Amino acid sequence: MRLVFVHHSTGQNWLADGNGGLGLALRDGNYYVSDTNYGWGPDAIGDRTDIGHWYDWFLGPSRDTYTAALYDQSGQNCSYSRMASNPDPTGENEVVVFKSCFPNSGLRGNPSDPVPPIGSNPLRSQACGSQYHTVANAKGIYIALLDYFATQSDRLFVVIAAPPLSDSTWAANARAFNQWLVNDWLDSYETGNVLVFDFYNVLTSNGGDPDTNDLGSANGNHHRWWNGAVQHKTDGGGNTLAYPTGDDHPSQAGNLKATAEFVPLLNDAYAAFIEEEPEPEPEPEPEMSVSNVQPSTAPNNGSVSMNIAGQGFDEGAQVVLERSGQGDIEATGEAVAYTQGLVCYVDLTGAALGTWDVTVRNPDGESATGVGALTVTKAYFSTWYLAEGSSDWGFETYVTIQNPSAQASTAAVTYMTPSGPTQRPDVWLPANSQTVINPRNDIGTADFSTRVVCKEGRTIAVDRRMMWTGQGALSPEGHCSVGVTAPARTWYMPEGSSKWGFETWLLIQNPNTQDAYCTVTYMVEGGEPVPVNHVVPANSRSSFGMVDDIGSADASIMVTSSVPVIPERAMYRNGRREGHDSTGTTTPAVDCYLAEGSVGWGFTTYVLVQNPHDTVTDVTLTFMTPQDSTQTSFQMPPNSRRTVNVNQESPSMNVPDFSTHAHGSQSIITERAMYWDAGAGEACHDSIGMANRHMKFFLPDGETANGHETWTLVQNPNDVPVTVRVTYMTPDGLGSPQFDSEVPANSRVTFNMADHLPGGRAAVMVESLTAGGRIMCERAMYWNSRGAGTDTIGGFDD
Secondary structure (H helix, E strand, O other): OEEEEEOOHHHHHHHOOOOOOHHHHHHHOOOEEEEEOOOOOHHHHHHOOOHHHHHHHHOOOOHHHHHHHHHHOOOOOOOOOOOOOOOOOOOOOOEEEEEOOHHHHOOEOOOOOOOOOHHHOOOOOOOOOOOOOEHHHHHHHHHHHHHHHOOOOOOEEEEEOOOOOOOOOOHHHHHHHHHHHHHOOOOOOOOOOEEEEOHHHHOOOOOOEOOEOOOOOOOOOEEEEEOOEEEEEOOOOOOOOOOOOOOOOOOHHHHHHHHHHHHHHHHHHHHHHOOOOOOOOOOOOOOOEEEEEEOOEEEOOOEEEEEEEEEOOOOOOEEEEEOOOOOOEEOEEEEEEEOOEEEEEEEOOOOOOEEEEEEEEOOOOOEEEEEEEEEEEOOOOOEEEEOOOEOOOOOEEEEEEEEOOOOOEEEEEEEEEOOEEEEOOOEEEOOOEEEEEOOHHHHOOOEOEEEEEEOOOOOOEEEEEEEEOOOOOOOOEEEEEEOEOOOEEEEEEOOOEOOOOEEEEEEEEEOOOOOEEEEEEEEEOOOOOEEEEEEEOOOEEEEEEHHHHHOOOEEEEEEEEEEEEEEEEEEEEOOOOEEEEEEOEOOOEEEEEEOOOEOOOOOEEEEEEEEOOOOOEEEEEEEEOOOOEEEEEEEEOOOEEEEEEHHHHOOOOOOOEOEEEEEEEEEEEEEEEEEEEOOOOEEEEEEEOEOOOEOEEEEOOOEOOOOOEEEEEEEEOOOOOEEEEEEEEOOOOOOOOEEEEEEOOOEEEEEEHHHOOOOOEOEEEEEEOOOOOOEEEEEEEEEOOOOEEEEEEOEEEO
């Protein structure tokens, strides 16, 4: 069928293949698309697309001239893909889509003002800058349009609501007008040839930032086909543009969301309009294929919204990125299908650089692959988030920033507190250095999350150490965690317990300008999953106690959120004599790695495994030492967690220190906790496992003064030895020790900072010098004669 779209620049972006992809989606839906733009048509009527101008197009004295040209229009006035040939070259456009641009959302007046009849409506022929551009006058224009549309019963007219403004001055009026347009305007109209798409509403909620949409989320604002019916949901966002781009043209993410929500509504309306009957014998299913992937390039530092065009995709299709020599990357959440395409989120954090195949797999096992359809590029890790932090309740917190660049840099630091965000003065970072700040000096006594941004856009690394002394404890204790470089909507944390004297706290940082609606699913060991809903206010952090949510239990945690967030999990025991903390991971993987581990020196090591799937998963743990390796295997029920005491499972290891390689029959998540007692009471530390190996690691904290020990654990999971270079980066970046060492195949080696830097402080950088010899690293620290200790993975660079 033939379709003409009346628009200006926002519509042009929406149509474009490299932006909103609306042209592609309409083409693949069998629409032959033409359009009008600036300067088009008789009297250059294409220049005038404000609400008041629709009177000229469809009701004014030149209406017949303008509409004749519109219905006959078959050309393109901007760039987008369309059908190769006009299916009806002698016919007219059956579908007329028209849209005003975002300034039209600046409607003045009051929604309750009386609506004037068209004969006395002062908005006729007026631009949106007119004093008469009010809610009531706009209603009058649209009411009058129905008289004309009723005479054109052989055409479908599609009204696209004007997109929102970033300015909130008239936002409530825009919301009220578009609510009226969707819900009330057509109440008494019986011809059935008019569709309204609330483009405005769709663009008023996002997935956490202007470049991440909330397509497919149960939360947010939407106008879509959802659960077998049309859903117009307006209670999940604001009234202003959630996808700004420096001005009020929506971003690509917003346009992609609009495409995926609009086209199914258009298809449904067109089928109803022509009273389409099902074919007596359906056409054969098209052969499944992937024809286009947008974006075609993306950096490896977070989630990307991916639009995959093709055919033969079924509801429930899964998306997987594949590359030889690398673990598969599965799309997070469920892919959302639309006409001959689908949209999904893929977390590329740490993904290997270069081309990846994009495979779409239907529930029945049929699949199609876009070979080399996505190129992963190097990301600069210049922004870091730390969900946990407190200078209250007896805690002392230190944030450590590593600048591994040969150039000095500057860091902007923002604390997100219960009372709102606070920014401290910028921090100077010398080249190749370590810098430590104490948030207490900036914000006093408070609970907080932290965001650190390198203002020059260079790669930095950030972690956080917290220290306290439990009531009556013989020693202080501490825990730490590396930050994360991007928020996400789904996170996994295998460890967690509110039994055995533990208290477990889930900290969720929401760096967005809108509230986060989170579902926390506790995957109870030996029990059924328990979902709990929580809300985290905008630009803040909230803490949730596991015992308050599920009582006494051992459980892994999965967090899903309406907007991207950053969670951490802190655990304490024995009156807070001991405690550990870790961030989560966004990407389950078939292979996971844990560099640290020991069954000697008084340590007890536990490996926690989480199965996030609805089906059984087989798991094998390989414990790697310089001399040999041992294995243990088990089967995990759906949506469950398993605790493995390595001291009991593999007591015969010849060497006490080991790394762990976890392999699942499908993707899993791992974590490792270690406990010991050096005479001052039990202490502990913990770390999340990593899914990807890397060529370079950054470990910001490190100290050998004042009784501190710092150990760097390097795991080589390759079948050949690798040579690594270790650099200790001092606070001023001067006199930094550096040395090379070999790590045998399928083993781990431990480096003591005191051997090269006694009595000082330094961040650690570990580089693999062996081509293709990707490694894993952690850093363990102890003090007060091992009465306290911490451990964490680091940042990385490929």
